[in-house]
Every structure is written in structure tokens, then in C-alpha cells.
Amino acid sequence: MRAVLRRPDFRWLFAGLFFSMTAESMLVLALAIWVKDLTGSDGLAGATILAVVAPIMFAPLLGYVVDRFRRRPFLVATLAGSAVMLTLLLAVHDRGDLWILYTVAVCYGLSYILVSASLNGLIKEVIPEHLLAEANGALQTVRQGLRLAGPLVGAGLYASTGGWGLAALGMAGFLIAALVISMLKVREAKPVPSELHWLTEVGAGLRHLTGDPAMRRTLTGNVIAILVFGFSESVFFAFVDEGLHRPPAFLGVLISAQGVGGLLGGLTAAWLVRRVGEIASVAIGIALFVPCFVASLTPHLWLAFPSVIVAGFGLPYIIVAWMTLMQRKTPGELMGRTSAAMDAMLSGPQTLAIGFGALLVEAVDFRLLLIVMSVVMTVSAAYLWAGRRLTPPSGELAQPVQDEPVGDGGPVRQREGVV
Known part of the structure; x- marks a missing residue:
């Protein structure tokens, strides 16, 4: 950093x-x-x-x-x-x-x-x-x-x-x-207007996102996880109430503990991406939530706090690796559409999962939902880990050409080869 x-x-x-x-x-x-x-x-x-x-x-x-x-x-x-x-x-x-x-x-x-x-x-x-x-x-x-x-x-x-x-x-x-x-x-070049129909241009980001094998696997793995991860918005209210027998406001204490893990995860995310590659980092980030879900099956404060701190590491690992992969694989002129397509592909399933989870938590025991979440998140992490060779560690990639910042921040850069 x-x-x-x-x-x-x-x-x-x-x-x-x-x-x-x-x-x-x-x-x-x-x-x-x-x-x-x-x-x-x-x-x-x-x-x-x-x-x-x-x-x-x-x-x-x-x-x-x-x-x-x-x-x-x-x-x-x-x-x-x-x-x-x-x-x-x-x-x-x-x-x-x-x-x-x-x-x-x-x-x-x-x-x-x-x-x-x-x-x-x-x-x-x-x-x-x-x-x-x-x-x-x-x-x-x-x-x-x-x-x-x-x-x-x-x-x-x-x-x-x-x-x-x-x-x-x-x-x-x-x-x-x-x-x-x-x-x-x-120094930014002025974008060149495309001669393609605007509807074709609008869909270009999604086609690029799903056309690249590494990004397609990462997107698929994330969607699998999000389909159940959204349940946590309701499940952990039930965990605090029925499991820990604490008032709803106590969830804020657990979120703060998760934030401590998130802060440490942000500090170590770049190291992890360099060490194992982007897809493997996303897999590890998703897997780090599983101990929290499993520990919540037997509600105890001495288990809750360390497990949510461990889970806190997961979110920055996922985001940093995903953003780095997308930025590395996407041409500059397509970044806006690809980034927006990614937001849409992840936020849509997450919103549905949150709503579905709110209904399920009223109908079944929250522990059953935690079991389902643990299994599906493990499947997601395993699927991503199996594709980790699509994004090898940076140590296996070509060494970049050194950048020299000039003046007050305008870089003069020799573009390194595509990684």
C-alpha cells in the first residue's frame, strides 16, 4: 500500500x-x-x-x-x-x-x-x-x-x-x-463516439463481463453466494433476538466488530491478491463468512465476536480482488459500462435475496437458514477456487515497467504488457 x-x-x-x-x-x-x-x-x-x-x-x-x-x-x-x-x-x-x-x-x-x-x-x-x-x-x-x-x-x-x-x-x-x-x-483522451446503435453500446459492458472467462467465473461465483448472503439481513436480527437474547440494537455492536475485521482485511487485501490471484482471493473472501454462519448455530458471545471479525476480512478481499480483476481485464473506454453492469448483476440478486430472507425467517428457524447459507457459500467458494488458475498470482506475471511520477502528479507511463 x-x-x-x-x-x-x-x-x-x-x-x-x-x-x-x-x-x-x-x-x-x-x-x-x-x-x-x-x-x-x-x-x-x-x-x-x-x-x-x-x-x-x-x-x-x-x-x-x-x-x-x-x-x-x-x-x-x-x-x-x-x-x-x-x-x-x-x-x-x-x-x-x-x-x-x-x-x-x-x-x-x-x-x-x-x-x-x-x-x-x-x-x-x-x-x-x-x-x-x-x-x-x-x-x-x-x-x-x-x-x-x-x-x-x-x-x-x-x-x-x-x-x-x-x-x-x-x-x-x-x-x-x-x-x-x-x-x-x-491525461485523458476524449472518448470517440461509436457508430453502433446506442442499445448495442449499452449492452457492451455486460457482454464483456460475461465474455471473459475469468470475469464470468467470478461473477457466477458471486451471484451464487449473494443468492443466500442476502438472507443475513434478516437472519442476524433473529440470531441476536432468539439466539443471544439481546435487544436488536446489539446487532450494531456485532457490525462494529465486523468492521474491525474489514479494516484489517482492507490492509491485507492487496497482499492476498498478489499472493494467490484475484479469483482465489474472492474464493477465500467468501469462505471466511462460513465460520461465522456455522458458529451462529450455537449462539454464544464468545463465538460470535471472533467469528464476525473473521467474516469482516472477507468483504474487502472480495471487493478488492473483483475490482482489480475488472480494471485489469477491461479496456478503458468500456470501464463505465462494465462497472455498471457488474453493479446491476450483483445488486439485483442481492435485493431479491434480502426480500426472500425476510419472508423465510418468519416461517422457519433461523438455524436452518444458517445451514443453507453455509452450504451454498461453501459451494460458491469451491467453484471459484477451482477456477483460480484463470488469474495466477502476480509473481507469475510479467514484471511491470516502473512508473515515474512527474511534476505534481501527471504520470509519464510506459504501458506494461497485458497480464
Whole structure:
């Protein structure tokens, strides 16, 4: 990680994203709490999360839009637009303004997709291939670290200021991020308009994602896992209530413990990817959740805390390896559409799994669901591990040509060979 942080170009990007990720980490939970406070309805509060997720159905089209612009200015404009969007929160006073909160939630969902797609393309432009895992690991370390405090800070800020403080701090985070990233020096060629029909262009990201053997296997393995992993949103409420006999708020303590593992996982993810390759890293990340599910079959605090910490390592391993593989395998002009297609292919099954899990946990014992989750996640990890040779460790790949940063961060780069 030190190697990538020594690069002035990445430090500008890293600093800007720290502010935007801080704003993001506070926003979603606080919006749901705000809706609950105005309406008293758990269902309407839960619908806030649905409003954030709903724009994923437009992800391929949004990726097409991203690929028609240079990455840095598009990312800066999206971050600035996110700040402007939050000004709507200043107009919320009572239940009659509920539509404003849902509008902001939908706009945030759109912003998240656009930022993710443009960021993946920008990282590919700024960072040489042999440092992609380190760059993704550094960003995941910050994101996982913010999971420890961000939601609590956002909830506390809403409780103490009534919402205007949440809006103000969120706007400040996005604006500072836009300002810092605007100072990044990167040479980007202007995208060349395609002569293909726009519908063909929209689907290009999905065709690329499923056409490459390594990405196809990684996507398939992740979808298998997500089909049951989404159950955990409901299963662990039952685990805390019926198993540990604790109040629902105790789940926040377990999530914080998982965040500790996530922070450590972010710090070690790049090392793991270099050591075993991307597909094997995703397999290991998924497998690390299985001990948590198995330990939860016999609910005890002395088992719960270490097992959720171990599971915490898994998420950054999965994300860093997946992002690195996608960035490495995807041409720059296709990054937006491929990134958006990946979001759609993973978020769709996850949303269905969350809803299905909420129904199942009311009908069957949560332990039975944990058994099903353990078996399916093990199958997913085994399937991915069997395909690990599609992405060999970086030690088996060609050595990259050394990059020399020039001036205030504009890199002069000799492109290394395709890995």
C-alpha cells in the first residue's frame, strides 16, 4: 500500500474520496431514521433503502453515459451534483415533505452508480496495472474504517440538529471531494463516439463481463453466494433476538466488530491478491463468512465476536480482488459500462435475496437458514477456487515497467504488457 500512496496522483484521488466516502457513510442510515421519525413506520423507513437501491435497474444505461465523457471531469461534476442534491434536505420539515427524502434517496442511488463507474475508469487511467490491487485495497481500508463510525455519526448528527447538520456536513464532504479531485493531473483522451446503435453500446459492458472467462467465473461465483448472503439481513436480527437474547440494537455492536475485521482485511487485501490471484482471493473472501454462519448455530458471545471479525476480512478481499480483476481485464473506454453492469448483476440478486430472507425467517428457524447459507457459500467458494488458475498470482506475471511520477502528479507511463 505504501507504493501507491507514494504517488502524488493517487494521493489527490485518495484524499478526495476520503471526504466523499465520509459523506456517504453517514447518509443512508440517517435518511431511514429521518423517515421513521416523521412517520413512525418501520416499513416506510425500510422503503428508504429500497429507494437508494432502485436506480440499479438503470445501471447499464448510466454506464453508457459515463463512457461518453472523460473520467475526472465527470467524477468531479457528479460529486458536485451530489452536494447540490442534498440542499433539498433543508426543505424537509414534516411528514408532508416525505417525498423530498425519497427523492434524495433515489438521487443518491443514481450518484453512487455514476461515481462508482467513473471512479473505476479513473483509477485505471491513473494507476499502473501492477498497483491496482494496492489502490483498491487502500480505498477499501478507508471505506471499512468509516463503517465503524460513519453511520453512528450520521444518526447522532440528525438527532442533535434535526437534519440540517446532516445536510450541511454531507454537502461539505461532496464539495471538498470534487475540489480536491479537480486538482488531479491526468491525461485523458476524449472518448470517440461509436457508430453502433446506442442499445448495442449499452449492452457492451455486460457482454464483456460475461465474455471473459475469468470475469464470468467470478461473477457466477458471486451471484451464487449473494443468492443466500442476502438472507443475513434478516437472519442476524433473529440470531441476536432468539439466539443471544439481546435487544436488536446489539446487532450494531456485532457490525462494529465486523468492521474491525474489514479494516484489517482492507490492509491485507492487496497482499492476498498478489499472493494467490484475484479469483482465489474472492474464493477465500467468501469462505471466511462460513465460520461465522456455522458458529451462529450455537449462539454464544464468545463465538460470535471472533467469528464476525473473521467474516469482516472477507468483504474487502472480495471487493478488492473483483475490482482489480475488472480494471485489469477491461479496456478503458468500456470501464463505465462494465462497472455498471457488474453493479446491476450483483445488486439485483442481492435485493431479491434480502426480500426472500425476510419472508423465510418468519416461517422457519433461523438455524436452518444458517445451514443453507453455509452450504451454498461453501459451494460458491469451491467453484471459484477451482477456477483460480484463470488469474495466477502476480509473481507469475510479467514484471511491470516502473512508473515515474512527474511534476505534481501527471504520470509519464510506459504501458506494461497485458497480464
